[in-house]
Amino acid sequence: MVCGRISRLSVRDVRFPTSLGSHGSDAMQLFQTISLLLPPVLHLQQLEDVAYCIPKKTEDKCTLGPISHISLQTNPLLFYSRLMQKMDSRGTELPSLWEKALKLIGPEKGAVHLATAAILNAVWDLWAKQEGKPLWKLLVDMDPRMLLSCIDFRYITDVLTEEEAYEILQKGQVGKKEREGQMLTHGYPAYTTSCAWLGYSDDTLKQLCTQALKDGWTRFKVKVGADLQDDIRRCRLIRNIIGPEKILMMDANQRWDVPEAVEWMSSLAEFKPLWIEEPTSPDDILGHATISKALVPLGIGVATGEQCHNRVIFKQLLQAQALQFLQIDSCRLGSVNENLSVLLMAKKFEIPVCPHAGGVGLCELVQHLIIFDFISVSASLENRMCEYVDHLHEHFKYPVIIKNASYMPPQDAGYSTEMKAGSVKKHQYPDGEVWKKLLAAQGN
Numbered sequence: 064m065v066c067g068r069i070s071r072l073s074v075r076d077v078r079f080p081t082s083l084g085s086h087g088s089d090a091m092q093l094f095q096t097i098s099l100l101l102p103p104v105l106h107l108q109q110l111e112d113v114a115y116c117i118p119k120k121t122e123d124k125c126t127l128g129p130i131s132h133i134s135l136q137t138n139p140l141l142f143y144s145r146l147m148q149k150m151d152s153r154g155t156e157l158p159s160l161w162e163k164a165l166k167l168i169g170p171e172k173g174a175v176h177l178a179t180a181a182i183l184n185a186v187w188d189l190w191a192k193q194e195g196k197p198l199w200k201l202l203v204d205m206d207p208r209m210l211l212s213c214i215d216f217r218y219i220t221d222v223l224t225e226e227e228a229y230e231i232l233q234k235g236q237v238g239k240k241e242r243e244g245q246m247l248t249h250g251y252p253a254y255t256t257s258c259a260w261l262g263y264s265d266d267t268l269k270q271l272c273t274q275a276l277k278d279g280w281t282r283f284k285v286k287v288g289a290d291l292q293d294d295i296r297r298c299r300l301i302r303n304i305i306g307p308e309k310i311l312m313m314d315a316n317q318r319w320d321v322p323e324a325v326e327w328m329s330s331l332a333e334f335k336p337l338w339i340e341e342p343t344s345p346d347d348i349l350g351h352a353t354i355s356k357a358l359v360p361l362g363i364g365v366a367t368g369e370q371c372h373n374r375v376i377f378k379q380l381l382q383a384q385a386l387q388f389l390q391i392d393s394c395r396l397g398s399v400n401e402n403l404s405v406l407l408m409a410k411k412f413e414i415p416v417c418p419h420a421g422g423v424g425l426c427e428l429v430q431h432l433i434i435f436d437f438i439s440v441s442a443s444l445e446n447r448m449c450e451y452v453d454h455l456h457e458h459f460k461y462p463v464i465i466k467n468a469s470y471m472p473p474q475d476a477g478y479s480t481e482m483k484a485g486s487v488k489k490h491q492y493p494d495g496e497v498w499k500k501l502l503a504a505q506g507n
């Protein structure tokens with residue numbers, strides 16, 4: 064039982080100079096420092112009942128707004144809705160988490176949605192910690208009705224009603240124990256993006272792919288989209304190293320217009336990619352559908368999702384048959400709550416979920432969601448795999464465990480969000496030790 068009142072939350076801006084090694088580089092961000100809005104630290108005061116304060120954003124940090132006694136267990140959706148500045152079920156406007164004006168930066172997208180997701184991720188971490196379970200296990204053990212009470216079905220009932228979601232979860236109860244055992248023994252299959260960031264030299268790419276094969280990796284993702292001749296050379300290099308049987312995906316990070324995407328992928332089809340990721344703008348649902356249809360004869364699927372604002376975009380991508388692989392992101396969507404609705408919609412359309420994890424801490428969080436998905440929702444591993452990037456895990460208290468190119472289910476209680484205090488201190492921007500040195504060297 065989660066007991067206590069969130070008396071305060073503190074936010075930290077932590078950044079890692081990944082651009083120094085071109086880690087995370089892609090066709091849209093050649094030099095990229097990976098930063099993150101860490102899930103805020105929630106400070107609890109013990110109380111007999113659950114009470115959560117709706118923090119009010121002031122100039123530079125969240126301080127407490129009016130205390131609203133919402134029990135997360137008995138009314139998780141109300142808690143979610145209050146954070147999401149929604150009406151309640153009776154249509155009365157709820158006091159918003161954020162200043163009214165901020166409501167215009169949305170709804171359910173952009174900075175406010177990301178910040179709200181961060182707060183909710185922290186609350187789910189707290190909930191799982193207080194139950195003494197890793198988040199995936201908290202969700203797996205949760206009664207279907209309770210899971211549904213965490214989901215906002217607004218705007219998606221034309222494709223997924225609450226009753227349909229309940230039926231999916233009920234079906235997912237069958238064989239759950241065996242699937243949980245399978246995860247604990249074999250883990251969840253992963254693919255690596257860490258061998259072929261766009262800024263890596265051919266030598267680096269060769270060395271990393273060769274080592275990854277030795278480490279048991281069989282699925283690889285390569286960055287494309289900046290220069291076609293470069294792409295042809297690098298994709299040929301990788302294909303020659305990994306051989307024709309291993310799985311290769313490509314990621315263009317929204318670089319192309321629709322006709323350009325089809326043309327470009329026709330030139331890369333000889334390397335037999337399983338999917339092209341983010342071939343165009345993540346907002347262009349019909350554009351993805353056009354690309355997807357055009358690539359069918361080439362046997363190339365479309366994957367997208369890492370920058371899709373919310374469940375409504377995913378709904379339309381599914382309705383328009385605009386993707387063959389759906390990539391949820393643990394920090395972009397409205398936390399576990401909104402990811403649950405997307406997992407259930409993907410199951411309804413029988414589209415495999417292959418989560419995005421190409422950012423600091425994203426592997427740590429999303430592994431929980433996809434393990435829950437296999438055990439309780441999709442019950443399938445066919446065409447499914449979770450992204451893995453081999454960067455920055457040393458900064459986390461509960462880093463991912465990869466064995467035989469698979470995510471082993473976390474055993475520590477919580478959502479694996481906690482970063483080591485020393486790492487936060489050193490990488491806090493701009494006054495952490497790492498940034499003081501770098502900024503001084505740049506003459507700032």
Ligand SMILES: C[C@H](O)[C@@H](O)[C@@H](O)[C@H](O)C(=O)O
Pocket residue numbers: 086087088089092095256314316369419420421422450
């Ligand atoms: C900016 C980031 O590193 C992206 O390149 C990364 O998330 C990438 O799209 C991925 O799929 O991992």
Ligand SMILES: [Mg+2]
Pocket residue numbers: 314316340341369419421
């Ligand atoms: Mg990507």
